[in-house]
Every structure is written in structure tokens, then in C-alpha cells.
Amino acid sequence: MSWVDGWPVVGELAPTMAAPPWPAHPLPAPAVRDDFDGDALHPRWIWVRSRPEVFRSADRPGWLTMRARGAGLDSPDVTFVGRRQQHQSCRARTLVDATAGRGGLAVRIDEAHHYEIEAGDGQVRVLARA
Numbered sequence: 001m002s003w004v005d006g007w008p009v010v011g012e013l014a015p016t017m018a019a020p021p022w023p024a025h026p027l028p029a030p031a032v033r034d035d036f037d038g039d040a041l042h043p044r045w046i047w048v049r050s051r052p053e054v055f056r057s058a059d060r061p062g063w064l065t066m067r068a069r070g071a072g073l074d075s076p077d078v079t080f081v082g083r084r085q086q087h088q089s090c091r092a093r094t095l096v097d098a099t100a101g102r103g104g105l106a107v108r109i110d111e112a113h114h115y116e117i118e119a120g121d122g123q124v125r126v127l128a129r130a
Helices: none
Strands: 002-004 007-009 102-110 113-120 123-129
Antiparallel strands (some): 113 123
């Protein structure tokens, strides 16, 4: 270290540790698409407070089938399965068969902050809660 114009200046620093023998990213990147064809949800899927008991119906392989709880996303006892947003911006897409109920896509922070696109009862609605 030396002093230049009254300020400490550190000399050149060089790392003394060699690169680790393992790759920088040992795990493969997570899949962008999920067809829900496994026996259980992948751990990247999260839920609010309690895990729904039924994820898919035996008569509809490849579909995520959920039974609703609560009045909506405002309810603390809601049925919700989602993924954390990992990047500043993203695109999401889903196919919803709401002939036997309702479903959709939501961006959720908590019960008081969420945006939803919901299909059901022959209607499509957009809801915002902030």
C-alpha cells in the first residue's frame, strides 16, 4: 500500500487459489416447460402454506388437476401451486381447461398483492389486488 494525494492505494492483487476442480454450474438448468407427466411435482414448484393433496387426476395424465380451497387468492387458505420468478422479467404461458371449474395464471406476492387471469363459468376475468 502507498499513499497518493493523501489516499491509500493498494497495489496489484492476484488470487492465490486455483480454480476449483468442479464445474461452475454442476446442476443442469431447470426445464422451462413442465407437462405434469410425473408421479409428483418437481421440487421447484411451491405452494402457499399447505401442499394440495391431489396434483393430477388418474383419468387425465399430463394435466395438473387441483381442487380449490378458499374464495380466491385473497384467502389465506387458497389452493395455489407456483414457481418463483428468478429473473427481472419473464414470460409465462398455461393451458387451462376450466370446463369443470375455474383456473388461470397469477403473479402473486401475498394475499394483498397479486394479479390474476382467471377462466371459468364461460368467462375470462383479469383481477388485480394491491
